[in-house]
Amino acid sequence: MFVKICGLREPLTVDAAVQSGADAVGFVFAPGSPRTVDAATVRQLVQSVPDGIQTVGVFRRQPIEEVLATAHLAGVNTVQLHGGEPLDDFDRLRAEGFGTIRALSIDEYAHEARTAPEGLLAHRLLIDAPIPGAGEPFNPAALDAHPPQGDWLLAGGLTPENVAELIAAVSPAGVDVSSGVESTRGQKDVSLIRAFLAAARGV
Numbered sequence: 570m571f572v573k574i575c576g577l578r579e580p581l582t583v584d585a586a587v588q589s590g591a592d593a594v595g596f597v598f599a600p601g602s603p604r605t606v607d608a609a610t611v612r613q614l615v616q617s618v619p620d621g622i623q624t625v626g627v628f629r630r631q632p633i634e635e636v637l638a639t640a641h642l643a644g645v646n647t648v649q650l651h652g653g654e655p656l657d658d659f660d661r662l663r664a665e666g667f668g669t670i671r672a673l674s675i676d677e678y679a680h681e682a683r684t685a686p687e688g689l690l691a692h693r694l695l696i697d698a699p700i701p702g703a704g705e706p707f708n709p710a711a712l713d714a715h716p717p718q719g720d721w722l723l724a725g726g727l728t729p730e731n732v733a734e735l736i737a738a739v740s741p742a743g744v745d746v747s748s749g750v751e752s753t754r755g756q757k758d759v760s761l762i763r764a765f766l767a768a769a770r771g772v
């Protein structure tokens with residue numbers, strides 16, 4: 570089970586995620602989030618992340634030139650876009666050497682699955698609740714009509730308590746969490762990070 574811990578801003582919690590076995594650590598560059606961090610800070614943080622772990626810059630509704638400039642400056646190896654960006658933006662990111670994660674809300678996913686399903690396999694998909702980073706889950710039954718294919722990721726309101734049940738319900742290849750490993754909004758908690766990794770991996 571691939572696990573991404575998102576919304577990190579400080580060395581202590583980056584180290585906790587890495588030591589606990591996370592496959593990816595995420596840094597939010599989208600404005601307006603309690604987790605927003607600047608590229609210079611992330612550049613320092615990623616230096617302690619071992620090779621083989623994805624370092625993911627998270628963006629929402631930002632121009633592709635800004636995304637590229639920030640991702641290069643920060644030194645992340647993967648970019649996650651949450652704003653319904655055109656598929657061309659993902660091709661551009663790949664051409665500049667970044668891995669990509671295409672985040673769709675459950676509503677955007679359901680619409681695209683009905684109207685243009687071929688595009689859903691072009692880039693690694695993350696299916697999220699309607700408001701990213703809000704810590705609110707969506708009803709997994711919403712996936713029943715169009716079960717996702719490929720190595721997609723589940724996000725939205727995951728916690729150490731509910732992650733195993735939701736994995737069993739919808740069989741994602743991986744999970745992504747932010748709010749569920751925080752003691753207060755925007756403040757990551759080392760013991761919750763450890764508990765989430767253990768629960769997601771069933772240990």
Ligand SMILES: O=C(O)c1ccccc1N[C@@H]1O[C@H](COP(=O)(O)O)[C@@H](O)[C@H]1O
Pocket residue numbers: 575576595597599602603604627628629651672695697698701702703704705724725726727745746747748749
């Ligand atoms: O975390 C944020 O504040 C955020 C802001 C803008 C875009 C994405 C954001 N985070 C992503 O939201 C989901 C789930 O978050 P949660 O666990 O429900 O809080 C996850 O993919 C984060 O990468």
